[in-house]
Amino acid sequence: MVLSKQIRRVAVIGAGPSGLAAVKYLLAEKHFERVDVFEKRSSAGGVWNYCPGTLKENLITAVPQLDPNRPLEEPLWYPTAGQEKPLEPVFVSPLYKHLDTNIPKELMGYGDQSFEPDSQVFPKHFTVKKYLDEYAEEIRDIIRFETQVVDLRKAGGVADPWSLTTKSLREGTEKTHSYDAVVVASGHYDVPYTPDILGISDWNTRYPGIISHSRLFDSAEFFRQKKVIVVGTSASGLDIGNQISEVCKGALLISQRSESPLAPTVPSPNKIYRPEIVEFLPPGSHERAVRFADGHIEQDIDAIVFCTGYLYSFPFLPSLERPVISNGRRAQNTYQHLFYIYDPTLVFPALPQRIIPLPLSENQAAVFARVWSGRLSLPAQDEMRAWEDSTIAEKGNETPFHFLSFPLDADYLNFFHDWAARAEPRQGLANDGNGKQCNYWGEKQKWIRRMLPEIKRTFLEKAQERDSIKTLEQLGYDFEKWKREQDDGVSAPKL
Numbered sequence: 001m002v003l004s005k006q007i008r009r010v011a012v013i014g015a016g017p018s019g020l021a022a023v024k025y026l027l028a029e030k031h032f033e034r035v036d037v038f039e040k041r042s043s044a045g046g047v048w049n050y051c052p053g054t055l056k057e058n059l060i061t062a063v064p065q066l067d068p069n070r071p072l073e074e075p076l077w078y079p080t081a082g083q084e085k086p087l088e089p090v091f092v093s094p095l096y097k098h099l100d101t102n103i104p105k106e107l108m109g110y111g112d113q114s115f116e117p118d119s120q121v122f123p124k125h126f127t128v129k130k131y132l133d134e135y136a137e138e139i140r141d142i143i144r145f146e147t148q149v150v151d152l153r154k155a156g157g158v159a160d161p162w163s164l165t166t167k168s169l170r171e172g173t174e175k176t177h178s179y180d181a182v183v184v185a186s187g188h189y190d191v192p193y194t195p196d197i198l199g200i201s202d203w204n205t206r207y208p209g210i211i212s213h214s215r216l217f218d219s220a221e222f223f224r225q226k227k228v229i230v231v232g233t234s235a236s237g238l239d240i241g242n243q244i245s246e247v248c249k250g251a252l253l254i255s256q257r258s259e260s261p262l263a264p265t266v267p268s269p270n271k272i273y274r275p276e277i278v279e280f281l282p283p284g285s286h287e288r289a290v291r292f293a294d295g296h297i298e299q300d301i302d303a304i305v306f307c308t309g310y311l312y313s314f315p316f317l318p319s320l321e322r323p324v325i326s327n328g329r330r331a332q333n334t335y336q337h338l339f340y341i342y343d344p345t346l347v348f349p350a351l352p353q354r355i356i357p358l359p360l361s362e363n364q365a366a367v368f369a370r371v372w373s374g375r376l377s378l379p380a381q382d383e384m385r386a387w388e389d390s391t392i393a394e395k396g397n398e399t400p401f402h403f404l405s406f407p408l409d410a411d412y413l414n415f416f417h418d419w420a421a422r423a424e425p426r427q428g429l430a431n432d433g434n435g436k437q438c439n440y441w442g443e444k445q446k447w448i449r450r451m452l453p454e455i456k457r458t459f460l461e462k463a464q465e466r467d468s469i470k471t472l473e474q475l476g477y478d479f480e481k482w483k484r485e486q487d488d489g490v491s492a493p494k495l
Contacts, residue, residue: 009034012035013038013186014186014187015044015045017132019349029373043133050129051076051090052090063200063201068311097219099239102239102456147169150316153317153319162345192215192308212303220248223244225249226248228302229277229301231256231308233259254272256276275293312328322341333388349361352412354403354409356413360409362439363420367419370423376423406446443483444483455472455475455477
């Protein structure tokens with residue numbers, strides 16, 4: 001299917017990692033008359049803009065939180081020392097004070113920009129922010145900062161332009177613009193998911209402030225000498241749990257549905273693992289108590305941190321005839337986790353989970369930029385719907401729909417690389433008319449990705465030595481050595 005209209009004006013919602021990649025590939029096509037970027041924060045980087053812990057202190061966690069259709073988030077105004085403007089709009093970010101990424105810099109970055117050689121092998125959050133600022137520098141002039149998208153809709157049929165309304169956060173004024181295509185790169189870490197467990201509402205009313213979500217976590221200091229349960233063992237759950245376990249009262253209680261591949265191989269004496277919480281026990285018969293799936297009851301709980309992820313939410317997009325969001329557990333009506341099936345002039349990059357976001361965002365951008373510039377085509381609508389139906393049949397209709405654990409993530413990334421490579425050459429573009437190149441994962445990248453859980457565990461075991469570890473080789477993971485041993489027929493020892 002070739003798009004039936006010429007696309008000349010493109011809007012990008014968000015200047016985070018996927019939005020920045022989108023702009024680079026759209027501009028590289030040398031086809032579009034206008035590419036405008038709207039970013040609600042004061043700088044690029046999206047979720048990698050750290051929200052100071054002092055701003056999170058007075059915020060509360062909705063319990064339970066199952067509604068993806070929350071109103072647009074209001075900014076928190078924060079003083080900026082030595083700046084022309086005394087206050088800047090800040091939005092809550094899931095970053096916390098002592099956060100290291102769970103992706104090594106060898107895999108994490110964009111294809112055309114490396115992390116600094118002396119940065120930590122698993123970069124700290126402020127290193128990633130600096131990296132993104134540098135990547136955004138050449139396109140800063142087309143980013144409209146402190147501008148929030150409040151509404152996106154079609155004036156009529158598919159052939160009509162998108163009507164996009166923005167609000168200047170500093171001035172409070174609204175403007176409406178028309179675009180032929182829109183990239184929704186607003187991320188999906190804004191609306192926390194807190195499950196509805198038996199008794200949780202009454203329990204939270206009786207003991208306000210005990211239950212929180214990882215989105216509001218900043219430092220373990222708040223949990224010092226408190227009896228704590230951390231719910232969830234994703235990457236953030238494990239990291240937050242590690243920090244809290246060093247200061248909490250007694251052993252940290254960790255509630256998990258299934259064992260995490262990132263969990264340490266050697267049991268820790270300051271952690272106790274339990275199955276999922278199935279009931280928050282009535283305050284009248286127990287004191288701050290919960291019951292786990294194995295029947296064990298724990299009481300006198302001082303804090304519970306839910307590291308249970310987020311809901312997909314696009315509050316500025318309420319009027320689609322066939323909505324993208326229902327319960328927020330996945331994005332509906334999308335082809336290849338990207339194109340809106342019923343009008344592919346709307347795309348949602350970086351929807352998949354358990355992937356490496358930056359290089360994937362580049363590959364997705366390479367494809368939709370080429371489609372919109374007329375150098376690539378899409379399957380027929382029926383075929384796109386069939387893809388979604390078959391994925392639902394395989395993975396279900398909730399969050400696992402978007403899970404692409406290795407090796408699916410590698411296959412998906414390379415699928416987009418190969419798709420982009422099929423574009424018709426056009427005179428004047430880079431690489432002999434083929435356009436800006438994207439990423440292909442060969443043997444080395446796949447080896448690192450496959451070893452990643454083990455590499456991360458090894459890194460965490462280094463404790464205070466982490467800051468000095470700049471390469472995977474320092475951790476004992478040397479691809480070239482491994483490759484030579486494979487070629488020589490030597491059985492490499494388990495690292």
